[in-house]
Structures are given as structure tokens and as C-alpha cells.
Amino acid sequence: MAGEDQLRHRxxxxxxxxxxxxxxxxxxxxxxxxxxFGVRRYAQFARNLGIPRPTLSTRLKQLVELGVLDRVVYATEPDRHEYRLTAAGKDIFPALVILMRWGDDHLATPEGPPLVLRHHPCGEPVxxxxxxxxxxxxxTTANVTPEPGPGYREG
Structure with missing residues (x-):
């Protein structure tokens, strides 16, 4: 069993x-x-998040370099840019929704979740x-088993 646990951890x-x-x-x-949720411009990120501007600049640059966001010109003279999710960035959405659900289930205030996502096709909260x-x-953890995939490497 110890070997299986090590493999799972690896x-x-x-x-x-x-x-x-x-x-x-x-x-x-x-x-x-x-x-x-539609924010694309530097000033909007800074205002909505209250993030220090040097930190915001660094994170946006990293996300662009990693292919999660694209930096796109939306106005010229002077050039002004906005940040748009790439396909790789959009693929992160389910993980973020699951984190949000976990926070709502386990860390919510008595008033309930601060934000609810409504599913357009059925009209119900997600x-x-x-x-x-x-x-x-x-x-679930009970019905999956990790096994070596094509990228598995010994050591």
C-alpha cells in the first residue's frame, strides 16, 4: 500500500x-x-482587486508569457492594451468554479455566498x-485510481 500512496503522490x-x-x-x-467576468483593462483590475500596481504588472506579464492571457491593443496614440483570456486561460474556468464552490460550502459566512453563478440554459444557480x-x-476520490500516463517518467 505504501508504494501505491507514493505513486499517487508522485x-x-x-x-x-x-x-x-x-x-x-x-x-x-x-x-x-x-x-x-469581463475585466480586460489594467485600471479595472487594479480598482476591482485593490492589488498593488507592481504586483499586477508582474502577474499580467507572467500570464501573457505563459499563454494564459493575450495582451491586445485596443487604442492607439498612445497604445493602450487590454488582456484577453486565451483558450488555455478559458480552460481554467472549471477549476476556479470548483474552488468557488468549495469556498462557499466550507468557508461561507452566515449570510451565504457572496456571488452566485446562474446557468443560462436552465436558469438555475450553478x-x-x-x-x-x-x-x-x-x-470522487473513491472511484478513481491514478496510473502512469504517457508523460510518466521513472525517477
């Missing part, structure tokens, strides 16, 4: 560790949250869950 550390290298800083996730794309069964 998989988690590799994939999750790489993702956290990109996304694991608090301000980064908050910048992405704002991006998902109640996200992780499901298998093949069978639509919910994914």
Missing part, C-alpha cells in the same frame, strides 16, 4: 505542481476570476460537480 505532485507553478499565487487566481466525460458519472 502523479499529484507532477501535474498539480506544474499547474501551481503557473496559477498557485493568490493574485493570479483573482486576476483570472476578474477576467472570466451547482458544479466533476463528471467523467465518457459516462457522466460523478468523479
Amino acid at each position: 502523479f499529484t505532485a507532477e501535474s498539480v505542481g506544474r499547474a501551481l507553478d503557473v496559477l498557485g499565487e493568490r493574485w493570479t487566481l483573482l486576476i483570472l476570476r476578474e477576467s472570466f 451547482a458544479p460537480r466533476l463528471v467523467c466525460r465518457h459516462c457522466s458519472e460523478e468523479i
Whole structure:
């Protein structure tokens, strides 16, 4: 059993560790949250987040370099830029929604969640869950097993 636990930890550390290298800083996730809800301009990020400007500049630059955001000119003379989610950036949305749900379930104030996402097709508040794309069964710690994938390397 100890070998299985080590293998499980190794998989988690590799994939999750790489993702956290990109996304694991608090301000980064908050910048992405704002991006998902339509914020694109530097001043809007600064105002909405109350983030120190040097920190905001650094994080935006990193997200552009990593291909999570694109920096796009929206006005000239002088050039003014906005930040738009790339396909890779948009793919982070489900993870952020799951983090939001976890926070609402386990850290909410007595008043309830500060923000509710409404699902347009059915009109109901979102109640996200992780499901298998093949069978639509919910994914839990009890019904998955880690195994070596194509990128697995010994050592």
C-alpha cells in the first residue's frame, strides 16, 4: 500500500505542481476570476482587486508569457492594451468554479455566498460537480485510481 500512496503522490505532485507553478499565487487566481467576468483593462483590475500596481504588472506579464492571457491593443496614440483570456486561460474556468464552490460550502459566512453563478440554459444557480466525460458519472476520490500516463517518467 505504501508504494501505491507514493505513486499517487508522485502523479499529484507532477501535474498539480506544474499547474501551481503557473496559477498557485493568490493574485493570479483573482486576476483570472476578474477576467472570466469581463475585466480586460489594467485600471479595472487594479480598482476591482485593490492589488498593488507592481504586483499586477508582474502577474499580467507572467500570464501573457505563459499563454494564459493575450495582451491586445485596443487604442492607439498612445497604445493602450487590454488582456484577453486565451483558450488555455478559458480552460481554467472549471477549476476556479470548483474552488468557488468549495469556498462557499466550507468557508461561507452566515449570510451565504457572496456571488452566485446562474446557468443560462436552465436558469438555475450553478451547482458544479466533476463528471467523467465518457459516462457522466460523478468523479470522487473513491472511484478513481491514478496510473502512469504517457508523460510518466521513472525517477
